[in-house]
Amino acid sequence: xxxxxxxxxxxxxxxFIFLTSSSSEVTKPIKLVDNICKKTSNYxxxxxxxxxxxxxxxxxxxSYLLGYVSFGLAYINATTTSSQIPVLLKNANxxxxxxxxxxxxxxxxxxxxxxxxxxxxxxxxxxxTYSNLISLAKVASDSASDCEGSFNGTVKPYPLxxxxxxxxxxxxxCVVVSKLFT
Ligand SMILES: *[C@@H]1O[C@H](CO)[C@@H](O)[C@H](O)[C@H]1NC(C)=O
Ligand SMILES: *[C@@H]1O[C@H](CO)[C@@H](O)[C@H](O)[C@H]1NC(C)=O
Ligand SMILES: *[C@@H]1O[C@H](CO)[C@@H](O)[C@H](O)[C@H]1NC(C)=O
Ligand SMILES: *[C@@H]1O[C@H](CO)[C@@H](O)[C@H](O)[C@H]1NC(C)=O
Numbered sequence: 001x002x003x004x005x006x007x008x009x010x011x012x013x014x015x016f017i018f019l020t021s022s023s024s025e026v027t028k029p030i031k032l033v034d035n036i037c038k039k040t041s042n043y044x045x046x047x048x049x050x051x052x053x054x055x056x057x058x059x060x061x062x063s064y065l066l067g068y069v070s071f072g073l074a075y076i077n078a079t080t081t082s083s084q085i086p087v088l089l090k091n092a093n094x095x096x097x098x099x100x101x102x103x104x105x106x107x108x109x110x111x112x113x114x115x116x117x118x119x120x121x122x123x124x125x126x127x128x129t130y131s132n133l134i135s136l137a138k139v140a141s142d143s144a145s146d147c148e149g150s151f152n153g154t155v156k157p158y159p160l161x162x163x164x165x166x167x168x169x170x171x172x173x174c175v176v177v178s179k180l181f182t
Pocket of ligand 2: 152
């Protein structure tokens with residue numbers, strides 16, 4: 001009797017470990033991406049984000065491509081949020097609350113600043129000018145933090161927390177990629 005009942009649970013456990021370890025390794029990133037993402041606060045997010053662009057992972061993936069991809073994603077993210085803010089401002093509940101309105105108006109300015117910083121970074125990449133990339137990525141990231149901060153004193157939950165954190169996470173990748181150019 002004892003033999004099977006001892007053996008089969010351990011085989012099951014081994015099989016389970018095999019399954020879970022292989023499924024968490026969805027993307028095995030190339031060395032350059034691996035090195036970049038190790039320097040960010042969320043490795044998985046970083047790898048998934050960069051690999052969301054189908055060009056990433058091919059043999060000719062280089063820092064230029066990763067620059068375009070990371071700033072491109074940050075650009076889409078910031079413009080999307082920026083265009084959402086006027087919608088929130090028109091919302092009936094917002095209209096009842098002057099402090100919330102004020103915070104959203106400030107956020108709109110911060111997001112315009114973020115969008116133009118990312119645009120400038122993108123143009124810099126196009127013209128092989130790399131010295132400002134890091135600081136432009138930080139301007140965009142700080143704009144998201146400033147937007148979040150402008151809700152201080154209004155009622156929680158703040159309406160843009162998720163989006164602000166999202167832009168900051170993308171900007172963190174931009175900063176690490178930008179450091180490849182220095
Ligand atoms: C890292 O990012 C993933 C999404 O890509 C998320 O599911 C996970 O919770 C994040 N981890 C931390 C510690 O924030
Ligand atoms: C929020 O505002 C209060 C007082 O107005 C201030 O003491 C506090 O430092 C502010 N918090 C943040 C995160 O800015
Ligand atoms: C408006 O915001 C203030 C804080 O800024 C809060 O005390 C108040 O409850 C809010 N009013 C409405 C109608 O949501
Ligand atoms: C931007 O980031 C937020 C937060 O992670 C996310 O919810 C949103 O889908 C992103 N938007 C785009 C267009 O990538």
